[in-house]
Amino acid sequence: MLLKDLCELKGVAGNEKIVRDTIKKDLESAGKKVTIDRMGNLIVSNGVKSDIHLGVTAHMDEVGLMVKGIDDSGLIRFTNVGGLDPRILISKVVEIGDEDVPGVIGAKPIHMQKAAERKKAFAMDQLYIDIGTGSKKETENSVSPGDYINFISPYQPFGNHKVKAKALDNRIGCFMVLELIKMDLPIEITGIFTVQEELGLRGSQVAANNLEADLVLVLEGTTCGDLTEVEEHLKTTELGKGPAISLMDRTSIYQRKLVDKLTEVADQHHIPWQYRRNSFGGNDAGRFQHSKEGTPCLSVATPCRYIHSPVSVMDERDFEGMKKLLTVFIEEISKGGIL
Amino acid sequence: MDKLDVKTLDTLLSTFGPSGNEDRVREFIKSEIKDHVDELHVDALGNLIARKKGNGKKIMLAGHMDQIGLMITYIDKEGFLRFTNIGGISPTISLSQRVVFQNGTVGVIGSEHLESVKDLKLDKMFIDIGANSREEAEKIVSIGDVCGYYDAPVIDDHKVVSPSLDDRIGCYIMMETIKNLKDSPNDLYFVFTVQEELGLRGARTAAYRVEPDIGIAYDVTMTGDTPKARTMALKMGEGFAIKAKDNSMISHPGLKNYLVQEAKNQNINYQIEVLEFGGTDSGAIHLSKEGVPSSVLSIPTRYIHSTCEMVSTKDVIGAINYSTNLLTTDFNF
Numbered sequence: 001m002l003l004k005d006l007c008e009l010k011g012v013a014g015n016e017k018i019v020r021d022t023i024k025k026d027l028e029s030a031g032k033k034v035t036i037d038r039m040g041n042l043i044v045s046n047g048v049k050s051d052i053h054l055g056v057t058a059h060m061d062e063v064g065l066m067v068k069g070i071d072d073s074g075l076i077r078f079t080n081v082g083g084l085d086p087r088i089l090i091s092k093v094v095e096i097g098d099e100d101v102p103g104v105i106g107a108k109p110i111h112m113q114k115a116a117e118r119k120k121a122f123a124m125d126q127l128y129i130d131i132g133t134g135s136k137k138e139t140e141n142s143v144s145p146g147d148y149i150n151f152i153s154p155y156q157p158f159g160n161h162k163v164k165a166k167a168l169d170n171r172i173g174c175f176m177v178l179e180l181i182k183m184d185l186p187i188e189i190t191g192i193f194t195v196q197e198e199l200g201l202r203g204s205q206v207a208a209n210n211l212e213a214d215l216v217l218v219l220e221g222t223t224c225g226d227l228t229e230v231e232e233h234l235k236t237t238e239l240g241k242g243p244a245i246s247l248m249d250r251t252s253i254y255q256r257k258l259v260d261k262l263t264e265v266a267d268q269h270h271i272p273w274q275y276r277r278n279s280f281g282g283n284d285a286g287r288f289q290h291s292k293e294g295t296p297c298l299s300v301a302t303p304c305r306y307i308h309s310p311v312s313v314m315d316e317r318d319f320e321g322m323k324k325l326l327t328v329f330i331e332e333i334s335k336g337g338i339l
Numbered sequence: 340m341d342k343l344d345v346k347t348l349d350t351l352l353s354t355f356g357p358s359g360n361e362d363r364v365r366e367f368i369k370s371e372i373k374d375h376v377d378e379l380h381v382d383a384l385g386n387l388i389a390r391k392k393g394n395g396k397k398i399m400l401a402g403h404m405d406q407i408g409l410m411i412t413y414i415d416k417e418g419f420l421r422f423t424n425i426g427g428i429s430p431t432i433s434l435s436q437r438v439v440f441q442n443g444t445v446g447v448i449g450s451e452h453l454e455s456v457k458d459l460k461l462d463k464m465f466i467d468i469g470a471n472s473r474e475e476a477e478k479i480v481s482i483g484d485v486c487g488y489y490d491a492p493v494i495d496d497h498k499v500v501s502p503s504l505d506d507r508i509g510c511y512i513m514m515e516t517i518k519n520l521k522d523s524p525n526d527l528y529f530v531f532t533v534q535e536e537l538g539l540r541g542a543r544t545a546a547y548r549v550e551p552d553i554g555i556a557y558d559v560t561m562t563g564d565t566p567k568a569r570t571m572a573l574k575m576g577e578g579f580a581i582k583a584k585d586n587s588m589i590s591h592p593g594l595k596n597y598l599v600q601e602a603k604n605q606n607i608n609y610q611i612e613v614l615e616f617g618g619t620d621s622g623a624i625h626l627s628k629e630g631v632p633s634s635v636l637s638i639p640t641r642y643i644h645s646t647c648e649m650v651s652t653k654d655v656i657g658a659i660n661y662s663t664n665l666l667t668t669d670f671n672f
Contacts, residue, residue: 233413233421234462247483248410253359253425253537256483275482277412279423294384294544 001026001178003163003319004155006171010095012064013081013198015148016040019060023174023193030182041207042193046181050188052339054330055216055295056180057204057284058173059197062166063308065089065149067096067129070140074133076103078149079124082198086124088309094129097147103131151310161240161316168304168312170197172319173219176326183327187334197284201251204284208291214339215258215296217326218285221314222246222276222301235277237303240315242272243322246299248279251286255296261338262298265329271321276301300326340519340659343652345494347371348511352492352501355441357408357485358425358536361385363441364404364507368514368531375517376529386545387531389517395525396670399551399631400516400662401542401620402509402558403535406502407644408487409438409466411480418470420446423461425485426536430459432645439489444468444479446486490646497652504648506535506619508638509557512658519663527666532620539587542620546627553594553670554624554633557658559640559648560585560612571613573639576651578608579658582635587618588625591632597672598634601665607657612637636662 001022011019020042024034027044034044042060063082070076076096080086092105106129107122129149133139153166165171174193181191190211194203226238237244245262246254266273276299285297302322305313332338356364365387373379378390387404407426414420433448440446446468453459466486470476492501499508513529520527528549533541535558546554560580563571573580581598582590602609612635625633636658641649 233415235413248359248423248425253534256360259483275412277482279410279412289384290540290543291547292544293382293548296383 001175003171003175006174007155007165007167010148010150011060011062011167012148012150013061013196016060016195019174020193023060023178026178027181032181037206037210039203039206040195041203043207043210044181044191046185046189046191048186048188050186050334052333053188053190053213054333055190055192055211055213055288056177056219057192057194057216057288058177058219059170059194059203059284060174061195061198062169063198064151065094067143067145067147067149069145070136070143071128072136074135074139076129076131076139076143077125078129081148083308085308086127087121089124089127090122092310093152094149095152096129096131096143096149099142101131101142103129106130153310157316162313163316164311164313166310166312168302168314169221169307172221172302172314176219176323179323180326180330185330185334187330189330194284201282201284201287204287205291208287211288211295213295215298215333216285216288218283218288218297218299219326220283220299220301221304221307221312223281223307224303224305226305237274237276239303239305239313240317241274242318243325244274244276244301244303246276246301249276249282250280251282252289252297252299254298258296258298262329265332266325269324269328271325273321273325340515341656343494343655344515347514348494348499349492351507351511352503355439355487356404356406356503357487358405358534360441360485361404361533364510365531368404368510371514372517382544382548384541384544385533386541388545388549389529391517391520391523391527391529393523393526396552397526397528397550398553398555398666398670399528399530399546399549399624400513401530401532401545401554401556401624402513403506403532403541403620404510405533405536406487406505406507407536408485410485411466411482414473414476414482416473418468418472418476420466420468420476420480421462422466427644428461429644430461430464431456433464434459436646437489438466438486440480440484440486445489488646495652498649499652499655500647500649502646502648504640504650505559505643506557508559508650508655512557512655512662515659516662516666519659520666523666524669525666535620539618539620539623542623543627546624546631550628551624551631554621554631556620556624556633556635558619558635558637559643559650560614560637561643562639562641565641573610573612575639575641575649576653577639578610579654579661580610580612580637580639582612582614582637585614585618585622586616587622588633590634591625593672594632594634597670598636598665601668602661605661605664607661610639
């Protein structure tokens with residue numbers, strides 16, 4: 001399974017079936033037994049038994065849109081599923097529903113806009129999707145309210161070790177969990193692929209109630225604001241400086257002694273790393289850490305520019321560094337002394 | 340009792356413990372109460388759970404050890420530290436305050452030059468530890484290190500003034516209650532919680548473990564008794580408060596009435612608290628598992644989340660005496 005294959009799958013929050021089925025098939029062909037809970041989370045064990053039990057988790061869902069109505073003209077009105085800036089939506093190509101009906105996101109053209117309108121970005125309810133039909137009836141033949149809408153954006157390497165894709169948040173994490181489960185690491189690992197993270201950590205809220213682990217590693221693609229006009233002290237992460245290790249976010253504060261052990265292992269193995277240097281955003285750690293009697297968590301991520309857009313950009317070296325760091329860290333845990 | 344244990348309270352207030360970094364507070368509390376309880380347990384998040392065994396109702400008492408604080412996010416070339424907030428930190432209150440780190444380093448909070456005080460935001464502010472370069476600063480602190488407001492406690496017969504009264508005063512009332520209690524018919528779990536300021540996180544996992552029949556949190560609350568204050572019926576010095584509601588919970592009516600009746604029986608000053616915002620550990624406890632009848636005993640506090648939080652000495656003594664007697668009753672309601 002390649003990261004490319006995972007990123008190009010459709011999987012807007014609540015509609016993760018294709019991603020889940022693909023992951024399931026991959027794991028089953030590697031001889032792993034998979035269970036799926038009532039929310040749609042996929043749980044898998046690496047089959048090893050040990051005193052220390054590790055959880056590794058990533059969410060399968062990505063941000064996207066949903067059809068909320070159809071105008072008499074046949075144009076489609078939509079709402080967001082997960083956090084999306086409406087300013088990035090215009091002129092994007094999308095596909096709608098199970099039949100992958102192609103469409104483009106449009107708005108009132110500039111020469112029709114009043115002077116005041118030109119000064120303000122369009123809000124979501126001023127945008128529409130055009131699927132090339134001429135009437136409500138015609139649109140209704142292929143699209144109905146409630147249909148999920150996915151961005152179309154092929155995975156594309158470019159520039160200096162960079163990759164552009166949709167859904168890097170969080171197929172990066174899914175890729176890592178798959179790898180860690182399939183590797184022969186000498187420690188009991190449960191992999192949890194969650195649903196609906198982008199809607200408020202909903203899948204993990206349920207999955208966390210079914211997990212008894214000593215530590216959960218929450219794997220992510222995370223925000224990166226390393227661009228010119230952002231002041232140095234406001235940059236959360238920077239591309240090319242290695243995997244980002246969280247100290248605190250909106251949903252968790254991470255135990256410093258565990259964070260320090262992770263960074264020590266990175267240094268010992270000469271793997272570049274960086275702190276995730278801001279406290280906004282949240283992830284599934286917020287649920288795993290605070291469910292039942294509580295489970296310590298660590299969060300590791302590959303930085304992604306333009307996250308929550310069809311053109312997220314990562315640096316392959318950060319991605320490779322993350323994979324290596326997770327592998328050596330888990331090997332160190334299995335030797336004892338970390339937990 | 341009619342006097343505060345000044346030495347214990349002063350140490351408790353001066354001990355370092357921003358959310359997520361409560362270890363030192365926990366160790367101090369542990370050393371103070373260990374000879375007065377039957378069991379001590381520290382859970383995965385760091386909550387300290389102290390049990391005084393009994394055959395009656397299982398009651399969870401909760402006070403949070405953590406205080407609000409700051410975390411370093413960036414160290415610039417000149418050695419200034421940029422930070423993010425841990426809990427409810429106000430930019431205006433923070434300006435020109437001293438802060439202290441776990442290793443004892445003291446810094447002060449400064450701001451970029453701003454045209455208007457309205458532009459004062461945390462991301463325009465920095466901590467100055469007197470270092471002249473990044474290299475010098477990094478020898479002393481690192482990204483991810485946390486600090487809290489630094490100011491000496493004032494304790495006299497009328498008032499206590501200090502940072503971190505929220506909620507060390509709750510911890511103190513619980514510690515003194517533990518020491519005073521001889522025998523209780525109830526099965527008491529005194530839980531000193533973590534990460535309350537980040538969203539009642541410690542109380543959630545502790546309540547899951549304890550599975551109490553009843554939950555009571557001890558925390559500070561606002562007052563409406565200063566010049567042109569926001570309307571609120573509570574006054575500092577007129578007694579501890581029994582909570583009716585805040586934004587995290589509505590007190591269980593049976594338990595609330597029981598607490599009121601008990602205060603009347605003891606002929607002790609109390610007030611009823613209606614807080615229009617905020618919440619405390621009982622918000623997490625009362626929704627644990629199948630639900631837990633819960634309420635809160637509050638200490639009316641001026642200038643909450645500042646370096647000079649202020650409570651009345653009388654109110655604190657009243658709360659300790661009340662709790663000591665309350666916990667020997669049968670809680671049939």
